[in-house]
């Protein structure tokens with residue numbers, strides 16, 4: 001496989017609204033990010049992924065774009081963005097923009113135009129359909145709850161929105177839509193952007209005729225349609241064209257966010273021979289605690305399932321495709337609260353998860369606050385939540401399905417996206433040093449204990465551990481290019497694997513439980529060195545280990561065979 005710059009890179013993911021507010025208006029902004037670039041450089045990351053910063057009415061915090069060529073007022077100006085780009089580049093880092101191709105805002109000029117009667121070229125930019133005897137054109141349910149169709153009085157028709165009603169889906173079968181989007185991406189790439197994160201991008205090709213979903217939802221009203229709209233029949237053709245028209249003309253890195261994708265499909269999207277995309281962020285490993293009725297229903301985390309899924313991706317993409325390694329982002333609850341222990345073992349479990357995911361093959365993504373072990377939040381009232389998906393869920397469950405509020409709040413505590421969107425915790429000053437204004441969302445009350453300033457002062461902090469992991473990736477090629485073998489496959493509490501490149505082997509052992517675990521790893525090695533661990537080294541070799549709660553160890557070994 002050809003070696004490329006982004007294969008050794010570590011990405012830091014910024015949710016601009018919550019990162020740092022420089023002007024006191026209560027919203028994070030571009031100048032705020034500039035203030036923190038030295039910190040990110042110190043952490044050692046290579047690429048900064050900026051959540052969407054384009055003009056937007058913020059129904060879905062910037063994922064509803066009304067103008068792709070303007071910067072959102074709350075975040076600053078185009079000059080601020082150019083300064084941010086320059087400051088990132090000056091520090092030897094790169095900038096990745098978040099691009100939303102599947103939908104625009106309903107306030108985008110194309111959508112406003114598309115409602116007009118008569119001969120109107122914009123009508124076909126979206127999915128406008130007549131009503132089906134007064135009902136929606138089909139039974140699809142939006143990913144954010146309720147019908148995927150909204151009736152518009154001016155247009156006298158329904159339009160499709162897989163996400164919120166303020167995010168109408170674009171019709172990618174229309175060549176003008178595709179050209180507009182290619183122009184837009186080239187605009188940003190010509191401005192010196194180094195990478196693109198493509199939002200929900202395997203949804204671009206819808207099935208012909210938009211057929212009903214055969215699934216049923218709990219109340220039989222609308223039915224999930226993800227399986228019909230993901231990986232549609234034209235999708236590979238679209239990416240091949242996009243690659244020819246855009247990506248292949250720049251020395252950039254692309255990562256596609258794709259739900260409902262198997263490892264085998266992931267390989268089709270990312271195999272360089274096919275000239276589509278460079279890498280993929282999948283959902284399969286994050287969905288393991290979702291119940292049969294979707295993500296709001298939580299079932300117990302099964303480590304064996306999690307291991308099987310990640311191992312399958314590791315093996316399938318090795319040597320051809322490329323994987324995005326993550327356990328946290330702006331759509332997911334914080335993993336330390338979700339599958340770890342965010343009280344007694346917060347530090348241990350945060351470091352253990354980082355070790356487990358970052359020693360695999362792929363590009364690691366660190367989501368803001370993950371590096372200090374930020375946790376989920378439990379606001380006492382729904383009025384303190386901001387996420388459109390969470391608010392829709394609360395309304396539908398309490399008003400339409402008649403569930404009691406306390407039960408619904410429990411689901412929200414576990415899965416709300418706002419768990420990850422509270423303010424970045426910089427120090428122990430009011431609002432954790434986010435800014436002096438009244439913030440758009442409340443701070444997590446634990447910021448006195450969990451913040452960057454105290455983490456910087458403590459050499460054993462999660463933050464310093466992350467720095468170490470990042471440095472190891474730069475130093476040992478086996479972490480980047482080694483092959484992958486799962487060890488202790490059936491163990492219910494320990495995730496262990498082996499990476500090998502030439503004469504070097506890395507053995508990664510992580511305890512996902514609060515109990516001690518005794519495990520033995522018998523490998524024919526000549527020498528072994530404990531590269532990193534989240535507990536004091538007790539001198540054990542890997543042929544007999546007594547792992548403490550959430551303990552993680554990484555051994556670097558020289559293989560015996562190579563010394564024959």
Ligand code: TEU
Nearest residue numbers: 060063100143163199200259331389417
């Ligand atoms: O997410 C796409 C996606 O699949 C999500 O809808 C995911 O299933 C959901 O967030 C889980 O709750 C992307 C963005 O990351 C997300 O923030 C946006 O809301 C969404 O696209 C629409 O643009």
